[in-house]
Amino acid sequence: MTRHFLDIEDISVDELANLLALAEQPTLARVLSGHGVAMIFEKPSARTRNSTEMAVFSLGGHAVYIQGHEVGLDVRESAEDVARTLACYHRVLCARVIAHDSLHRMVGALDAGGVDVPVVNLLSDWAHPCQALADLLTLRESLAPDSAGPAVLGGRSIAYVGDANNMCRSLVKAAMAVGMDVRVASPKGFSFSEEELAVLAWLGRDEHWTGTLHTTDEPYEAVDGADALYTDVWTSMGQEEEEVLRRKAFRGFTVDEKLLAAAAPTAVVLHCLPAHRGEEISAGVVDGPQSVVWRQAAHRMTAMRGLFAWLLGAGNTGPVSARGSAAR
Numbered sequence: 001m002t003r004h005f006l007d008i009e010d011i012s013v014d015e016l017a018n019l020l021a022l023a024e025q026p027t028l029a030r031v032l033s034g035h036g037v038a039m040i041f042e043k044p045s046a047r048t049r050n051s052t053e054m055a056v057f058s059l060g061g062h063a064v065y066i067q068g069h070e071v072g073l074d075v076r077e078s079a080e081d082v083a084r085t086l087a088c089y090h091r092v093l094c095a096r097v098i099a100h101d102s103l104h105r106m107v108g109a110l111d112a113g114g115v116d117v118p119v120v121n122l123l124s125d126w127a128h129p130c131q132a133l134a135d136l137l138t139l140r141e142s143l144a145p146d147s148a149g150p151a152v153l154g155g156r157s158i159a160y161v162g163d164a165n166n167m168c169r170s171l172v173k174a175a176m177a178v179g180m181d182v183r184v185a186s187p188k189g190f191s192f193s194e195e196e197l198a199v200l201a202w203l204g205r206d207e208h209w210t211g212t213l214h215t216t217d218e219p220y221e222a223v224d225g226a227d228a229l230y231t232d233v234w235t236s237m238g239q240e241e242e243e244v245l246r247r248k249a250f251r252g253f254t255v256d257e258k259l260l261a262a263a264a265p266t267a268v269v270l271h272c273l274p275a276h277r278g279e280e281i282s283a284g285v286v287d288g289p290q291s292v293v294w295r296q297a298a299h300r301m302t303a304m305r306g307l308f309a310w311l312l313g314a315g316n317t318g319p320v321s322a323r324g325s326a327a328r
Helices: 013-023 047-058 079-086 100-112 129-142 166-177 194-204 219-223 240-249 293-311
Strands: 036-041 062-067 092-096 119-123 157-161 181-185 212-216 228-231 268-271
Touching: 013 129, 013 166, 013 293, 036 047, 036 079, 047 062, 047 119, 047 129, 047 293, 079 100, 092 100, 100 119, 119 129, 129 166, 129 228, 129 268, 129 293, 157 166, 157 219, 166 181, 166 194, 166 212, 181 219, 194 212, 212 219, 268 293
Parallel strands: 036 062, 036 092, 092 119, 157 181, 157 228, 181 212, 228 268
Antiparallel strands: none
16 A cells, blocks of 8 residues: 655654664665656745755656646646646655645545555645654754764653644654653644644554653743753744734743753754744854754755655555544
8 A cells, every 4th residue: 555644643653763764874775766756835945845856866766846836736726636647757746735635635536546656745734744754863863872873762852832833743743753752832822722632642542652742831841951942933934914913922932042041951952944033043042052953954855865765665564554644
């Protein structure tokens, strides 16, 4: 059965570990040699486009960048028909979409037709799983003792301070899957909904998901003694009209030197970028010695190499996850 990657729960905990280990290998089989990878972008991106294109190139393939207006999902043509068409030419279909449901419909159309072309979520309004893979790779590297191999993340802690958005949601799932103590601090009105918390609680009942989640509206409570701090922009693409409201609501949620001092002395700082210095993070922190932000950006390509290799058979021998992103 074709494996797709729309969110973290589409793969099991063991498969996630295998995928990360595969990504960390310095060389990988050129599993895309002679093949194309379609990349639909309804929203623009610097890191996602470049990391995906270069990952495809490193595996011997050819990436085709397709802007949203070129296919016009559900305007010129249905998401299902776009997927069916692109699958005629490409080995993998990647999409950065506005609505997560578009991805589900693409998967449904291909699976119903028996088409062996994986669909990869490069970002949707619900999830950003490829970023979460890069985050785990960054944590495994930056929290590891010198020359001791990747760090064991089980039992380590990470504090996310800011909007409980799509990126945060995938980060929480990934960190819980590897056994981390996850704390999320968001202003009231910008935290996880009851529905979202119910989904996370449902996933957490898996005996293999050994991590924990604590939510709060107090940044210092979340950050206290944490091994890693993480933040994201307060106003994402498509939310520009809310910028003034969000700046007011997020006052006190800046990851600055004072907040960082409340974490563990060796804590590292992550940010999925772009960064707005002076808003969600101070210049002194994002550009400071505890920041691993640029290592994190570099691992976007590491993650995509591992994901493509895993989806196309390198280390992918396990059963399809019973959970899947149907939890949405």
